[in-house]
Amino acid sequence: MNEEQLKQIKADKVVDARGTACPGPLLAAKKAIGLIEQGQIMEILSSDEGTKRDVPKWAKKKGYEYLGTIEENGYFRIFLRK
Amino acid sequence: MDKDVEQKIQDLQNQINELKGQVADVEEATKDQLSIAIVSGDMDRILAAMVLSIAAASMDTQVKLFFSFWSLSALRDKSKRVKSKDFLSKMFGFMLPRGMDKLKLSKMNMAGMGPKMIKFLMKKQNVLSLDEMFRQAAELGIEIIVCEMSMGLMGIRKEELIDYPNLSLAGAGTFIAEAAESRIQLFI
Numbered sequence: 001m002n003e004e005q006l007k008q009i010k011a012d013k014v015v016d017a018r019g020t021a022c023p024g025p026l027l028a029a030k031k032a033i034g035l036i037e038q039g040q041i042m043e044i045l046s047s048d049e050g051t052k053r054d055v056p057k058w059a060k061k062k063g064y065e066y067l068g069t070i071e072e073n074g075y076f077r078i079f080l081r082k
Numbered sequence: 083m084d085k086d087v088e089q090k091i092q093d094l095q096n097q098i099n100e101l102k103g104q105v106a107d108v109e110e111a112t113k114d115q116l117s118i119a120i121v122s123g124d125m126d127r128i129l130a131a132m133v134l135s136i137a138a139a140s141m142d143t144q145v146k147l148f149f150s151f152w153s154l155s156a157l158r159d160k161s162k163r164v165k166s167k168d169f170l171s172k173m174f175g176f177m178l179p180r181g182m183d184k185l186k187l188s189k190m191n192m193a194g195m196g197p198k199m200i201k202f203l204m205k206k207q208n209v210l211s212l213d214e215m216f217r218q219a220a221e222l223g224i225e226i227i228v229c230e231m232s233m234g235l236m237g238i239r240k241e242e243l244i245d246y247p248n249l250s251l252a253g254a255g256t257f258i259a260e261a262a263e264s265r266i267q268l269f270i
Binding site for chain 1: 133136137139140141142207208209210218222
């Protein structure tokens with residue numbers, strides 16, 4: 001998805017892991033993914049640059065669909081569909 | 083002619099079935115598991131082991147940690163004291179760090195200044211403390227297996243280890259067997 005499409009997304013669950021360092025955001029994402037249904041969208045907020053590479057790998061392993069990342073001022077918005 | 087082709091197709095079919103069986107065997111031989119043998123008792127190395135373990139468990143990889151030798155210091159509960167140890171065990175107990183909060187750095191320890199500085203930086207940058215990492219590890223179902231022989235050598239008793247839900251004692255053979263089945267094996 002391109003950035004315009006990503007910006008339109010209204011996530012079913014937003015996980016705010018800003019401020020936590022590796023592996024905090026991944027841990028937060030793992031804990032939250034159980035709270036949404038298959039097909040729903042989760043948005044992870046992280047200020048840790050590594051997360052934007054970690055999440056797609058995690059998604060691939062688990063069979064979730066990685067939708068893309070928007071870079072905001074000082075943090076990242078990472079989207080995936082369960 | 084037709085029979086010849088039929089025979090060839092049959093041969094190919096047999097070969098495919100044979101390969102399918104072999105692939106299944108290979109897949110069954112290893113599990114989505116991370117096994118780490120942790121020998122070091124340095125704070126930075128234990129930290130590395132715990133970060134990798136939590137990342138793996140977050141990705142639903144099963145994690146088994148084998149603690150031996152110097153790493154046992156990290157598992158000591160500072161509030162637990164054990165009596166009736168022999169002289170050498172007492173000496174070792176006195177000299178080894180009492181718990182994960184007292185571990186040294188492998189570099190730049192500077193008589194204890196290094197660990198203090200690292201802990202300050204970790205807090206400032208919101209890196210989980212070792213203590214918190216063990217709590218998360220417990221919650222994620224990460225298994226801790228403690229080398230029985232090392233405990234004997236270091237004079238560390240089970241009664242003075244931290245309260246951890248999934249902790250057991252075993253020998254080197256258990257690590258080898260688990261490592262053999264794991265897709266990832268590390269030695270720290």
